[in-house]
Amino acid sequence: MFLLLPFDSLVVNLLGISLTVLFTLLLVFIIVPAIFGVSFGIRKVYMKTLLKIFQWATLRIERGAKEKNHPLYKPYVNGIIAKEPTSLEEEIKEIRRSGSGKALDTPEFELSDIFYFCRKGIETIMDDEVTKRFSAEELESWNLLSRTNYNFQYISLRLTVLWGLGMLIRYCFLLPLRCKEFLSKHVHLMCYRICVRALTAIITYHDRENRPRNGGICVANHTSPIDVIILASDGYYAMVGQIHGGLMGVIQRAMVKACPHVWFERSEVRDRHLVAKRLTEHVQDKSKLPILIFPEGTCINNTSVMMFKKGSFEIGATVYPVAIKYDPQFGDAFWNSSKYGMVTYLLRMMTSWAIVCSVWYLPPMTRQPEEDAVQFANRVKSAIARQGGLVDLLWDGGLKREKVKDTFKEEQQKLYSKMIVGNHEDRSRS
Amino acid sequence: MGAAAARPPPGLGALSDETGLSPAALMRLHERFQALDRDDKGHLSPADLQALEGLALNPLCERIVGAFFPAGAQRADFPTFARVLAHFRPAEGAPCEPGGPSSPGSKLRFVFELYDLDGDGQISYRELLQVLRLMVGLEVPDEALAAVAARALREADRSGRGTLCFEDFAKAVERLDVDRRMSIWMLK
Numbered sequence: 043m044f045l046l047l048p049f050d051s052l053v054v055n056l057l058g059i060s061l062t063v064l065f066t067l068l069l070v071f072i073i074v075p076a077i078f079g080v081s082f083g084i085r086k087v088y089m090k091t092l093l094k095i096f097q098w099a100t101l102r103i104e105r106g107a108k109e110k111n112h113p114l115y116k117p118y119v120n121g122i123i124a125k126e127p128t129s130l131e132e133e134i135k136e137i138r139r140s141g142s143g144k145a146l147d148t149p150e151f152e153l154s155d156i157f158y159f160c161r162k163g164i165e166t167i168m169d170d171e172v173t174k175r176f177s178a179e180e181l182e183s184w185n186l187l188s189r190t191n192y193n194f195q196y197i198s199l200r201l202t203v204l205w206g207l208g209m210l211i212r213y214c215f216l217l218p219l220r221c222k223e224f225l226s227k228h229v230h231l232m233c234y235r236i237c238v239r240a241l242t243a244i245i246t247y248h249d250r251e252n253r254p255r256n257g258g259i260c261v262a263n264h265t266s267p268i269d270v271i272i273l274a275s276d277g278y279y280a281m282v283g284q285i286h287g288g289l290m291g292v293i294q295r296a297m298v299k300a301c302p303h304v305w306f307e308r309s310e311v312r313d314r315h316l317v318a319k320r321l322t323e324h325v326q327d328k329s330k331l332p333i334l335i336f337p338e339g340t341c342i343n344n345t346s347v348m349m350f351k352k353g354s355f356e357i358g359a360t361v362y363p364v365a366i367k368y369d370p371q372f373g374d375a376f377w378n379s380s381k382y383g384m385v386t387y388l389l390r391m392m393t394s395w396a397i398v399c400s401v402w403y404l405p406p407m408t409r410q411p412e413e414d415a416v417q418f419a420n421r422v423k424s425a426i427a428r429q430g431g432l433v434d435l436l437w438d439g440g441l442k443r444e445k446v447k448d449t450f451k452e453e454q455q456k457l458y459s460k461m462i463v464g465n466h467e468d469r470s471r472s
Numbered sequence: 473m474g475a476a477a478a479r480p481p482p483g484l485g486a487l488s489d490e491t492g493l494s495p496a497a498l499m500r501l502h503e504r505f506q507a508l509d510r511d512d513k514g515h516l517s518p519a520d521l522q523a524l525e526g527l528a529l530n531p532l533c534e535r536i537v538g539a540f541f542p543a544g545a546q547r548a549d550f551p552t553f554a555r556v557l558a559h560f561r562p563a564e565g566a567p568c569e570p571g572g573p574s575s576p577g578s579k580l581r582f583v584f585e586l587y588d589l590d591g592d593g594q595i596s597y598r599e600l601l602q603v604l605r606l607m608v609g610l611e612v613p614d615e616a617l618a619a620v621a622a623r624a625l626r627e628a629d630r631s632g633r634g635t636l637c638f639e640d641f642a643k644a645v646e647r648l649d650v651d652r653r654m655s656i657w658m659l660k
C-alpha cells in the first residue's frame with residue numbers, strides 16, 4: 043500500500059500538468075486568435091491531412107474487399123435508375139408505333155398507352171429528384187464517419203469540450219450585457235468565431251466587398267442551423283426567426299437583450315402582413331443591422347436551391363444574396379428536421395471531422411419596376427444557385443412536409459386527352 | 473446519411489431468389505424504401521407514396537399506389553415493395569423462370585390489374601371508362617370518352633362477351649415489346 047502512494051501522486055501530477063498544457067494550448071490557439079480574428083492556418087493543414095487519410099482508407103478498403111470477394115455496397119450520387127428524358131407524347135407515340143403499326147396522326151386511344159404512365163409512376167417511386175434532395179447527398183468515397191471507431195471517441199471528446207467552452211463564454215458575455223451596440227457587436231463576433239473554431243469549421247469567403255450593409259436584407263440558401271454561425275462570424279446581422287422552446291429559446295432571449303433582433307411567436311409567423319410590417323420597420327431604420335433571412339423555410343440538403351418564398355422580397359429593400367455551399371466529404375451538415383431533433387443534430391456536428399464550406403457574397407440586387415415579388419425572388423434564387431454550383435429547382439421547399447397540389451396532374455391529363463380525342467376544334471369537325 | 477452503415481434487411485437471400493433481383497439491387501431498393509418511409513415506421517403507407525410529387529402528377533397515381541397495397545391494406549413492408557418492383561426488372565439477358573415476376577407474362581398481368589379495378593380477372597366497360605377518366609381528367613366530355621372506351625373494347629374483345637379477359641388484353645398488345653416498355657434499368 044505504501045508503494046502505491048508515490049505512484050498515485052505521480053499520476054496526479056502528470057494529470058495536472060497535462061490539463062494545464064491543454065488549457066494553455068486551447069487559450070493560445072483558439073480563444074486568442076478568435077478574439078483578434080487571426081488564423082494560424084492549422085485547420086487548413088488538418089483538412090489536407092484528413093483528405094489524404096480518406097483517400098488512403100478508401101483504397102485500402104476496396105482492395106481488401108476485392109481480395110475477399112465481397113460485393114461492395116457503395117452509395118450513389120446520380121440516382122439508382124437510368125432514365126430517358128422523353129416527353130409524354132413522344133413515348134406514347136413510340137409505344138403505339140411499335141405496337142400496332144397503324145397511322146398515328148389521328149387522335150385515338152390504345153390499350154397500350156397505359157404502359158407509359160405505369161412505368162413513369164414506378165420510376166418515380168424508385169428514384170425521384172425531389173426526395174433525393176431531401177435525403178443527404180450520397181458520397182462517392184466513404185468519409186469514415188461510421189466505418190471505423192478508431193480515433194472517433196477521442197476527437198469527439200475534444201470537440202465537445204471546445205464547444206462547451208464556446209457556449210460558456212457566450213453566456214458569460216451576453217447575459218450581463220446591456221450597453222452600447224459597438225461593444226456588443228464585437229462580442230457577438232468573437233463568440234461566433236469561437237463557435238466556428240469549436241466546430242473546426244473551415245470557411246472560405248469570396249467577394250467580401252459585397253458584404254451586406256445596414257438597411258438591407260441578406261438572403262442565403264439554407265442547409266443547416268450552422269449557416270447562421272458561419273455568416274454571423276463574418277459580419278453583423280440582425281436575426282429573424284421563430285421563437286423556439288428549449289435551448290434555442292434561451293439563447294434567443296439572451297441575444298435580444300444584447301442587440302435588436304426580430305423574433306416572432308409561432309402564431310405571428312402565419313400572419314404575413316405582421317411579419318412584413320415589422321421587417322419593413324427594421325429595414326427602414328438605417329442604423330439597424332442588415333436582416334439575415336433564409337427564405338426557403340426548411341433545410342434542403344445543399345445540392346439545390348428550392349423556390350424562395352416571396353415574403354421577404356416584397357419589402358422593397360436592397361437584397362444582398364449569399365450562396366453557401368458545404369463540402370460533404372468532411373461532415374454532412376444537413377439537418378432533416380423530420381427525422382431528428384436539434385440536440386442530436388448538434389451532437390452529430392460536433393463529432394464530424396470538420397465542416398468545410400464556401401461562402402460567396404453576391405452583388406446587391408433590387409427589385410426592378412417591371413417585375414413582381416415572385417420574379418424577383420426567382421432571380422435572386424437563380425443567382426445564388428449559379429454561384430454555388432447548386433441545382434436550381436422549381437419545387438417549393440414545403441414539399442418535404444405537405445402533399446403536392448393537383449394542378450400539376452391536370453397538365454399531364456390535358457396532354458394525354460389531346461392524344462386520344464384531339465383538340466376542341468378537331469372534335470367538332472369529326 | 474452520407475456513408476451511413478448499410479444494414480441489410482432480413483431475409484435478403486430468400487427475397488433475392490424469389491424476385492430475381494440481385495442482393496446489391498435489393499440493398500439499393502431498401503435504401504430507397506427507408507428514404508420513402510417518412511416517419512421511420514419500418515413500413516410504407518399510401519401517404520408516403522402519394523407525397524412523391526412525380527407520382528402525384530401521374531394521372532394513374534391511385535392505381536399505381538394501389539398495386540402496393542392490395543385489398544385495402546394500409547401497410548407495405550419491404551418484401552412487398554421489392555416484389556412489386558421486381559416486375560420491372562429487365563428480363564433480357566438474365567435467366568428467369570417462365571412464371572417469375574419479371575417475365576413478360578407477369579409484366580402484362582401487372583398492367584392488366586391496373587385496368588381491372590375489382591380484380592375479377594375481366595376488364596369491363598365501366599372499368600375501362602373509369603381508368604380512361606383517370607387518365608384524361610376533366611378534359612374530355614362524357615360522350616366522347618364513352619365512345620372511345622366502347623371502341624377500344626369492341627376492337628379487343630374477341631369472345632364477344634363485352635369484357636376483356638387477360639388473353640384478349642395480351643393479344644391486343646402482342647406486338648409491343650413488353651419487356652422493353654416495362655423495364656427499368658438500375659445503374660451499376
